[in-house]
Amino acid sequence: MKISSAVAPALALTLAVGTAPAASQEPAAPAAARTSVADAQLKTLLDTEWAWRLGEFGGDEEAGVNAPDHLPRVDAASQQRRLAYWQSALRTLDGIPEAELSAENRINAAVFRTSLDASVSQIKFREYEQPFGFWTWMAPRAGYRSVAEYRAYLGRLRDMPRYLAEQTTNLRAGLKRGFTPPRVAITGREATILPLGSGDAAANPLFLPFANFPSSIPEAERAALEAEGRTAVAQAAAAFARLQAFVRDEYIPGARTTIAAEALPDGTAYYRAKIREHTTTDLTPEQIYAIGEKEVARIDADMQATMRQAGWKGDFKSFLHFLKTDPQFTAKSPYELVAKSAYVANKAYGQLKFTVGLLPRYRFWIVPTPANIAPFATGGNGGLESCLMNTYDLPARPLYTIPPLTLHECVPGHSFQAALALEGPDRPEIRKTTYFSGYGEGWALYMEWLGTKMGIYETPYEEFGRETYEMWRAARLVVDTGLHSKGWSRQQAIDFMAAHTALSDHEIRIEVDRYLATPGQALAYKLGEMLIRRKRADAERILGASFDQRWFHDVILQLGSVPLPVLEATIDAWIAGGGKDPYAKPRLPQ
Template sequence: MRALKFALIIGVAAMTLPAGPAMAAEACACDAQDNTAKSAADRQFETIYTAEYEWRTGQMAPDEDSGSDAGAGLPDVGPEKQAEKLARWTDTIKALDALDKDALSPENKVNYAVYRQQVESLLAAQQYREYEKPMTADTSFWGDIGYWTRGDFNTAADYENYIAMMKQIPRYFDQQIVNMRAGLKRGFTPPRITLQGRDSEIAAVVDAPSAEESPLYAPFAKMSDAVPAAKQDELRAQARAAIKQAVVPAYSRLLTFMRDDYLPHARTSLAAYDLPDGKAYYRSKIREFVTRDMSADEIHQIGLDEVAKIKARMQNVMQEVGFEGTLPEFNTFLRTDPQFYVTKPQDLLDRAAWIAKMFDGKASQYFGHLPRSRFAIKPVPASIAPYYTGGRGGPGIYLVNTYDLPSRPLYSLPALTLHESAPGHAFQMPLAAENTKLPAFRRDTYLSAYGEGWAVYSEKLGEEMGIYQTPYELYGMLSYQMWRAARLVVDTGIHAKGWTRKQAQQYLLENTALSEHEVTTEVDRYIAWPGQALSYYMGELAIVQERARAEKALGEKFNIRAFHDAVLELGSVPLPVITQRVDQLIADGGVGPYPDEE
């Protein structure tokens, strides 16, 4: 997924919030008692978060979830800057502790809960020195540089900023290497198995026959007509020089480091428990990505229970289509029968576009308030496609992976499209960004439990909307639901229960219709990114449970559009905030935030 100009992807720790309507009543009582003190507390809080968030946005590196604003340059990730971050977030927590929280307005009580947990999550990551492991199984700081090549280049200044950014790559890479050496020394690395082949991404830049054929030269291949021809020639010459003099040497040093030092000496164990202070570290990642303080055992059992429920539905579909055999045999049939696959990349893109338009035809029945933003459908770049997931989306973009077409089944494409485009990431994230009633730290920040939970809920909603046209497509959705439920079992199994890589792969192969290629890349992703996989199904469960509660409480007054609008107006929040918002929806008699649009 991606965000607009800037998005910070974090999870947040568990939180305690007042119950929904009670919170508003309590706040009203505070208003009556001491308006002056409350106003002062609000001003103090807003000063804290405005200053910190403005500072925070300047510390972040480019990635798939941030914009491609090359004018921002590459951040400082050296030791002094890391110490500054630790001190800043420590001081911010102290300042929040000193606030009179009871005197905050109702809106700022919610803002406080969201903001505090953002900062607590950032502080925890800094305390565990996660900057010493700047990569997962399918993302990396060097790969993220490529996202700038797909940014908006309209003026000469855009190209000049990009060239200036390329000149910063040597400093940036050298700092990252120093951090990685420190992580290597203390055994804080991704497991070696998840790093296989990752050096090829770096080598693609080093081994490019010429500067013009470098992946980083892409913005200059066809430049904006708004830039005069003479200026284009000048900028192209500067870009070639930057690639030769700065980019290639920096990538060469990184390639040598990766091949000679990092890859051979990365840790061989898989579990987060095996990292320094591993049990506490994994518990912190659960808090971050689930936004609730839960144990690995609790989540593992939820996963087992949900897998059993979904498996029963999958077997019903298998029987409906008349397949005689076991569920694993049916999954093998789906993985191997040519009827479920295309042979041309454009055919996959075309099918995804058709599904997206199917949603457009039904959107007004399920959503009162729609985003202004639209999205393009594009293939995942070839340089990262072998290690990338089947698709990702966000404001302005839905990336479809056309690499290895025999691993991209059509029966899963409707669920994937609903998740990554609309009403999933390319729908929810623009709505947050366009909601100017929210402070920037809620508009622009992405919480996995909320965002991924909403996207998985969007897949489930597709059945109700009539998006799945065949039993096989319904099975594809169920397989995706199973995939996310199985993640609860696999992630906790790997990081807390000693599961092997093969054991995790086999569990997914037996319980889902994912291709073997997808199973391999997904398991490696879970191994390299502890806890993140938990956010999807735990987030969906929360939304499904809150919808059921609203339906029961409101009866005939329940309005699906009002419910969706209420959840989506929140921005990106921890799961307990959704409960609080549904409390308010029920108290309001089912009237949502945009009654004129319902």
């Protein structure tokens, strides 16, 4: 995959293995001095931007950074102020001689540049005027660990009316200029706000932390915190009720009736920018569409073979109907679905010692997707604290898809990956908190495939479920570019997904609507996974018997989330260096 012009020359130089030192020692000292100056300049820039960022946005609970007692400002003036700051930071970064940075700092600079480019692009296109769904993850999933964290949460609750008012203003501005998600993709989504607007604290997801105090909160503090929580939740609920009425009565009825991203204001450039942001590549829609068609054909052949292995005598369409309708594939209760996921995770844990060299201490739990978002949410979501399994509409969550879903979202996928990132090397905060979809989703999809080597899939149906999930991500390359660049209709996309996967009809509709609402995001999964599998094949071919998958995986995981060109260059350097254990301590001279 091509490395962007901003990264390629210096990165290739840095990551080359076995570069000989200069023959003369005399010119080496000035070079070392220059490198130290460049490194110091980058460190100052990163530290300054991070301090500014904390002031602007506060912390990130998912990343292990304590959240503040208020929510960020999201009004247009604040957005333009951030644009000016990030553009200035990019100019400063341009002034740092990249060739004089250390190997680690060249990666830091590449991550920083890619992250800022995306942030600048988002504000230039005024994406903040389309924050539809921002409320979806505002309710905590569990209680907090200390009284101070509860006090900070109370502050955020009290700030929600102001925050929701600013977001409503943004939504109105986007509505006025036709910069909205397609109406067909968001119809009915006002229902996700309804629980947050409930005046009954016990029924409001925002109150959950006050109903689930951990043992670390003293009994003497709980009554006061709960009372303050009830008052703050009531104030926030009133603001959410106003938001819900606006979204239901004005926003959704006024949303655009077109569906393509290229139909938005400056839509062609916008879609290209979203592809670049999510995939960190310069691939065009046409190139991605062609890649998708090729992958769909390859995986379709695999699925046909697995269907025959299962003993099915009929055609592919009838097999899909059987998988979608036979009751043996439907969990009888939410407990059974979550228990199946836990069983798969337990099997994966048993294989980790053969799969990954360095294991994290941090642990997550597997819980159902929150009820207020479950009807519109995908099958699962993995995060640092918890791995969610969607138990809404059980017939839409066939059991044969739970093994790949668990590997992807839980372990060794997103939740596992997030724990390692939390405990990773001492690096600039931007490296610890930035998430690139191509890297993160590519790793998680690769984990689904790796399950074939871990003994996870026990029946041909489960293997077909894995292939369905792989086909799902390959079909996205065709569907996303088809919808946003080739004039596809929503029904055309639904029919394409239904013809090639064993996903339920409900999940297909939810997924297609997600692609409509978030152009480009779905492209990252398959492109990232293809890169990792291609690099693994290179490593196995070049290293032969020396290849150790634990070290291959450690190289990827210890790097943290990076743009795909950086990931590729890093793996290539590791292969060229002999595929060694990246955590091995250097031996002392004998």
